[in-house]
Amino acid sequence: MTLAIRRLKACVAVIGGGPAGLAAAVAARNAGCGDVLLIERDRILGGILNQCIHDGFGLHTFGEALSGPEYAGRYISMFRERNIRSLEDTIVLSLAPASEGGLEILASSRAGLVAIDANAVILAMGCRERPRGAISIPGDRPSGVYTAGAAQNLVNLENIQIGKRVCILGSGDIGLIMARRMTLEGASVESVFEILPYSSGLPRNIQQCLNDYNIPLFLSTTVTKIHGRGRLEGVSVAQVGADRSPVPETERYVPCDTLLLSVGLIPENELSRMCGVEIDPVTSGAVVDDTFMTSVPGVFACGNVLHVHDLVDWVSVEAAQAGAFAAAYAAGSAPEAGIPVKPGDGVRYTLPQRVSGARDCTISLRVGAPWRDRSIVVRTPGSASEERRIIKRTKMVRLHPAEMIRVDLKAADFAGASGLEVCVE
Amino acid sequence: MPVNDTYTDVLIIGGGVVGCAIARELSRYRVRVALVEKELDVGFGTSSRNSGVMHAGFNYKPGSLRAKVDVRGNALMDDLCRDLGLKIKRIGKLTVALDEADVPTLNRLKEQGDANGVPGLEIIPPQTMQKLQKGVEGLMALHSPSSAIISPYALTIALAENAAANGATIRLGREVTEIRRPAAPGESFEVTTVSAEDGRKETFRAKVVVNSAGLFSDAVCRMAGITDYRIYPCRGEYYVLDKRLDGSLSTLVYQAPKPNAPGLGIHLTPTVDGNIIIGPSAEYIDGREDHACTADVMAALRKEGHDLLPSLRMSDFIRNFAGIRAKQTPPEVGGNLDFVIEDRKDVPGFVNLVGIESPGLTSAPAIAEMVRDMVAAHIPLAERDDFNPRSGRSPFFFSELPPDVRADMIAENPNYGEIICRCEQITKQEIIDAIKNPLGAKTLISIKYRARATMGRCQGGFCLPRITRILRDEFGWKPENFLLRSVRSPLYAGHVREDKGGDVR
Incomplete structure (x- = not known):
């Protein structure tokens, strides 16, 4: 490479300055790493929280309801107080293990290309929205079809009104929040449609964003066709059967000029893949151990790039752990984690996928369907030579796929186990 | 309302790849050329909605126009892509016989191709097929090394932009509504057009009219009093x-074609x-x-x-996405008819192109040569000495350049350092270049076809707000200026709230 490419070094480099990256950087600094560098592609820190101007953030972390920018502001203050280095307006183009050990990042900004050598890297790139093509909605391709998050950006940050008569497909939290926002900004929100028999958004958002504004939510219903050669003119919707395919006789037409898609988030792991990180097909995020290290030594992951969270508070908690472990790794401690953790009956995924037994850990998981009055059971899988053993049983009044569940385990309880399995009983 | 009059020698109706290739070919000569396109950019119809394959030319009957212009067009394409700064990849094609019944088809295609002058055709056994494309199965295959891929919309745009750079007039958003034939020999056609944006009429007076209206070529024929043709759209x-x-793919793999199938x-x-x-x-x-x-x-x-x-x-x-073939045969007949490329004797000066479906993309430069010769029968064509065949553009996107080259370019122009489209790593300068295109096309799709922004895996979720910001802050666009594709497809409804002044914001 020529002299035109600036070179920097960092002990711990953090990719992404949203809630995960900020908390990870602060924690790495707190853990004694004096040489943390955070890279953020936007002009300011805070990530997607900057467009989340509604409140409800930080109930667990700060014991109060903050707006997205306020929540981000708390962490940005902690970040600045510690004089941690940051590169804003800088986007990472590539990440690879360096030939001389460690990792090399290539990033781009208006100031030029910069190559960064780091002992440890924390992936905190967040997630992106699933677009129309990924869910294959038939019909025309008019203007007026937006993903809910892009719409949120345009409305909240760019002062752009995207439409006046709105339907929303998908009852994920962003879709629910946008139903309320569009209503407050003078649009008529006709309906929210959800293909599943339950909402994938938080119950409090159903209440505060739909019910409070008299916006109907139709479950087991999906958009079957998009109409309009120029601007969107309407959508056909139909109820779906148990196999989630539309029932033709239930099809009806709903006029609208705007369709917002809130149909899922995809962890943004292009850099991770580029670097050779093993990806879990269920979470679409990295496979990690209980220090949040991925399959590539020195590369850690946290936040929505690891798995999509329900609450930012848990992102911060997870990222703080990842930050501390990354700092320890950069200082020379190499963790071993040999106990596999697997999802059992009723559980969609568990994270981390490997634990050591040397330290306490928290298992994050999501269930596959709504349940009432069940238990989350952590146990050893059992085999011919080893009797099945219950590690922990947690009674739950209500279990919902929209909510992430966290189970704390004491190292003493599972040290020496050949594996762990988490299931709903 | 006064009607604007424009005088030209040749008027081309339709800005698909064929019309744009004709405009560019005629821009080599000292002759006034105008092209009218009803959409807000060139290549918005079938030309941007296809597989992007340069066909070798063995699928067409020897002696047919399709065979002639395809093989010639394919041969012209390397130089053309070099001049215009476009990628072309000669990845070749395997036409595979799955069973014994397909073998005679392959033999027939090979003979046909040889007769058409297709270079390098070979029937190859499975082992050789596997070397060209891992995992491909079948009894044998016809290998055509001259089959290639290009970007069909990039070719169409580059042809139009190079034509414009050489003096051709490209008028976007103007739909032809009426054609008056010359009242007497030596007089001009009068072609009335209406603007999609403001409804204003403009009449073009031209000695020669070229009908390259693709799916609407039969309608344009009828305006000129020709009722011989009918187009059957096939999506x-x-x-x-x-x-x-x-x-995952190192070559093109097609199954041996079935008789009377409408496509390949x-x-x-x-x-x-x-x-x-x-x-x-x-x-x-x-x-x-x-x-x-x-x-x-x-x-x-x-x-x-x-x-x-x-x-x-x-x-x-x-x-x-979907594209539509301009077929001349109804479904009950199927198959394909040969291209119509004719200098109408009954309507002197009317050069007529009908049914230019596949392989129209490959054939476009060769059709342009034929049309040039037809035009020359009506208007003497003298070569210009200042024709510049080159676009001066690189076939590569910025992200495809080596890091040290990129670093130097960012040092010269910081806009190259700012990534706007994350999925495709498209820079701010590439977006600005796309907006400042010489045709004056201003839709979001125009930016997409030129810069690739919004074409990646997030489909614009990330870059749409950023592109919006650039257009607003640096080009002064208002919400109502943002169109997806046509005047009927506005992206935005206005501002969320107005700036009412006041001291505290």
Whole structure:
């Protein structure tokens, strides 16, 4: 490479300055790493929280309801107080293990290309929205079809009104929040449609964003066709059967000029893949151990790039752990984690996928369907030579796929186990 | 309302790849050339909605126009792409015989191709097939090394922009509504057009009119009093796949064609920019602009994709599109008729192109040569000494350049350092270049076709707000100026709130 490419070094480099990256950087600094560098592609820190101007953030972390920018502001203050280095307006183009050990990042900004050598890297790139093509909605391709998050950006940050008569497909939290926002900004929100028999958004958002504004939510219903050669003119919707395919006789037409898609988030792991990180097909995020290290030594992951969270508070908690472990790794401690953790009956995924037994850990998981009055059971899988053993049983009044569940385990309880399995009983 | 009059020597109706190739070919000569296109950019019809394959030319009957212009067009394409700064990849094609019944078809295609002058055709055994494309199965295959891929919209745009740079007038958003034939020999055609944007009329007076209106070529014929032709629209749907799968295909693989099929069947085609597309289906429809995708065909394409590419995941499907073939045969007849490329004797000065479906993309430069010769029968064509065949553009996107070259370019121009489209790593300068295109096309799709922004896996979720910001802050666009594709497809409804002044914001 020529002299035109600036070179920097960092002990711990953090990719992404949203809630995960900020908390990870602060924690790495707190853990004694004096040489943390955070890279953020936007002009300011805070990530997607900057467009989340509604409140409800930080109930667990700060014991109060903050707006997205306020929540981000708390962490940005902690970040600045510690004089941690940051590169804003800088986007990472590539990440690879360096030939001389460690990792090399290539990033781009208006100031030029910069190559960064780091002992440890924390992936905190967040997630992106699933677009129309990924869910294959038939019909025309008019203007007026937006993903809910892009719409949120345009409305909240760019002062752009995207439409006046709105339907929303998908009852994920962003879709629910946008139903309320569009209503407050003078649009008529006709309906929210959800293909599943339950909402994938938080119950409090159903209440505060739909019910409070008299916006109907139709479950087991999906958009079957998009109409309009120029601007969107309407959508056909139909109820779906148990196999989630539309029932033709239930099809009806709903006029609208705007369709917002809130149909899922995809962890943004292009850099991770580029670097050779093993990806879990269920979470679409990295496979990690209980220090949040991925399959590539020195590369850690946290936040929505690891798995999509329900609450930012848990992102911060997870990222703080990842930050501390990354700092320890950069200082020379190499963790071993040999106990596999697997999802059992009723559980969609568990994270981390490997634990050591040397330290306490928290298992994050999501269930596959709504349940009432069940238990989350952590146990050893059992085999011919080893009797099945219950590690922990947690009674739950209500279990919902929209909510992430966290189970704390004491190292003493599972040290020496050949594996762990988490299931709903 | 006064009607604006424009005088020209040649008026080309239709800014698809064929019309743009004709405009560019005629811009070599000292002759006034104007092209009118009803859409807000060139290449918005069939020319941007196809597989992007340069066909070798063995599928067409010896002696036919299709055979002639395809083989000639294919041979012209390397120089043309070099001059215009476009990628072309000569990846070749395998036409595979799955069973004994296909073998005579392959032999016939080989003979036909040899007669047409297709270079390098060979029938090869399975071992050789496997070397060209891992995993391909079949009894044998016809290998055509001159089959290639290009970007069809990039070619169309580059032809139009180079024509404009050489003095041709390209008028976008003008639909032809009426054609008056010359009242007497030596007089001009009067072609009335209406603006899509403001409804204003403009009449073009031209000695020669070229009908390259594609799907609407029969309608343009009728305006000129020619009733011989009828177009039957036949839609082909496609899926676009994520770049993750780039490199899975090293050559084109088609099944041996079946008699009277309206197309060459569904297959996987790599694009020059690293996506794979699945398609096209073939379905006769009523609407000539009905580019909708349909549930049944989409499901069939997904299944086909999974069969042909087992590593395919649901998340790899990123977009659908559809194109429409301008066929001259109704569904009950099927198959294809030969291209119509004629200098009408009954309407002197009317050069007529009808039924230019596949392989129209490959043939475009050769059709342009034929049309040039027809025009020359009416207007003497003297070569200009200042014609510049080169666009001066690089075939590469900024992200495809080596890091040290990029670093130097950013040092010169910081806009190259700012990534606007995350998925395709498209820079701010590339967006600005696209907006400042010489044709004056200003839709979001125009930016997409020039800069690739919004074409990646997030389909604009990330870059749309950023592009909006650039257009607003640096080009002064208002919300109502943002159009997806046409004046009927506004992106935005206005501002959320107005600036009412006041001291505290």
